[in-house]
Every structure is written in C-alpha cells, then in structure tokens.
Amino acid sequence: MQRALRLLEAVGTHTQGATAKQLARSAGLPLGTTYHLLRTLTHEGYLRRDDGRFYFGASVDGIRRADTRQSEHADLRGRMERLRDELGAAVYHAVYQDGEVRMMDVVSGPGQPPVEEWADFRSTAHAHAVGLCLLSQLGAEERLDHLSRHRPSAITPSTSGDLRAVLRRLDAVRPTMPVLERQEYALGTVCAAVPITVGSVVATVAISLPVEQGDRLGPAAARLRSLVGAMFPAFVR
Known part of the structure; x- marks a missing residue:
C-alpha cells in the first residue's frame, strides 16, 4: 500500500504524465515493482496510460470530487x-x-x-x-x-x-x-x-x-x- 501511494504521489508531480522509468526514479522503486503497481493501479482506475505515459485516472478524480464535497x-x-x-x-x-x-x-x-x-x-x-x-x-x-x-x-x-x-x-x-x-x-x-x-x-x-x-x-x-x-x-x- 505504501509503495502504491508513493507511486501515485510521483504521478502527481508530473503534470504532463510520466513513463514507468521516470516514475520508478521519482518514487525510489525498482522498475519491476513499478511495472507491477502501474498495471494494478491502471486496472483499478487510479491511473490511465496514454502513449506510454501515466496520468491520474477516473478513480482519483472521484476521490478529489468527494474531498471537494466534504x-x-x-x-x-x-x-x-x-x-x-x-x-x-x-x-x-x-x-x-x-x-x-x-x-x-x-x-x-x-x-x-x-x-x-x-x-x-x-x-x-x-x-x-x-x-x-x-x-x-x-x-x-x-x-x-x-x-x-x-x-x-x-x-x-x-x-x-x-x-x-x-x-x-x-x-x-x-x-x-x-x-x-x-x-x-x-x-x-x-x-x-x-x-x-x-x-x-x-x-x-x-x-x-x-x-x-x-x-x-x-x-x-x-x-x-x-x-x-x-x-x-x-x-x-
């Protein structure tokens, strides 16, 4: 869980999206672990992949909206x-x-x-x-x-x-x-x-x-x- 959160935080620092290698460096994670987490987070909707770069997905947007409503x-x-x-x-x-x-x-x-x-x-x-x-x-x-x-x-x-x-x-x-x-x-x-x-x-x-x-x-x-x-x-x- 902590590694997944670190990876999401890393995505948040790249406003134009980031590659798996960039995210691995930013989060301080092994590349293999990063690939595994990226697949899981993308499948769950927390991330989306476009042209080899990763961005926040719909699930994160939903969290943001809920936080705004609160x-x-x-x-x-x-x-x-x-x-x-x-x-x-x-x-x-x-x-x-x-x-x-x-x-x-x-x-x-x-x-x-x-x-x-x-x-x-x-x-x-x-x-x-x-x-x-x-x-x-x-x-x-x-x-x-x-x-x-x-x-x-x-x-x-x-x-x-x-x-x-x-x-x-x-x-x-x-x-x-x-x-x-x-x-x-x-x-x-x-x-x-x-x-x-x-x-x-x-x-x-x-x-x-x-x-x-x-x-x-x-x-x-x-x-x-x-x-x-x-x-x-x-x-x-």
Whole structure:
C-alpha cells in the first residue's frame, strides 16, 4: 500500500504524465515493482496510460470530487452554525429535488433544540415552513403534482388539511419573503423559512423556535433573510 501511494504521489508531480522509468526514479522503486503497481493501479482506475505515459485516472478524480464535497459541506455547516449562534435558533437547509422535500442538514444546540421529525417531512410539506417555502417556489402544476401525491391533512389543530386553502396560501407567498408557520407541524414550535432560487435549484434555509419565544419569530425571520441573502451561493452548491 505504501509503495502504491508513493507511486501515485510521483504521478502527481508530473503534470504532463510520466513513463514507468521516470516514475520508478521519482518514487525510489525498482522498475519491476513499478511495472507491477502501474498495471494494478491502471486496472483499478487510479491511473490511465496514454502513449506510454501515466496520468491520474477516473478513480482519483472521484476521490478529489468527494474531498471537494466534504470541504463544501464543512463550509456550509460552519455558515449554518454562525446563523444559529446569531439568531439563537436551530437552523435547517432543505431542497426540493426529484419531486420531494429533502432535508440536507440541521444545526442545533443546547439552547436551540431541533424540531423532532415525528411525521415524515416529505409527506407533510403543507404543514411546515420548510415545505411551504419550497412549494411556493414551484409552478402551479408542480405544486398540484406534489400535493396529489402527499395529500394535505390536519396533523395538528393549527394545520389546514384543505387542498384549496393550502394552494391559496402558496399563491399568497411573496417572492423572497419569509414563510412563517406556528405549531402547524409540531405543537410547541414556530418556524420560518426563506427561499433560495438560483437557476433550477429550489432551496430554503429555515429556523425554529420554542413557542414561548414566538414573539421573536418575525424579527428573526427578517434577519435570517438579510443574512442568507449575503451568503446564499453557499447553500445551493
């Protein structure tokens, strides 16, 4: 394993590719060992051979992409943690993808408890701020398609289970403005979500507060909107 890694490191120092002999010298390996490792690494997709020279292959590119995604996720989570600390609320990032609500990440803390998913977020989009915000960014046909697959129901005393009422509410959402929800998904919790639309990406960042802090929801939502507006590219990568 160590010799294979040394050989990959040697490939990385030759931006224009390198021959087996060049790589053997760079890695400090016997030529016979180098040939054997090159065959194995090429077979596994870590290297590719072109006109007698070796370059990084698709498997290495996949590792690079995974590393980039991990770095971007860490950066995004750091931004969400800063939002949590400034707003004093749990923070959520969600997208609408392949016809469903997809929760991407949640950042909470000892004083900022998250909403417990007691009913599937995907099938209760009509009842929580995240789902309402995402659905409000869709066209009329897409909304109807979603709500025909996930029929609205009154999951709390504050939830509307009437399809026409839900559609009217979605029509009334003003673009770029926060969507507020009070105990419609979970008793004891109020939430707000702000829309993020870049190209074909439909996304949202949301916050939740205990109902006892309900008077903070409006100001916190307005602040969330201004903060996310300055950093929104990070939420749609």
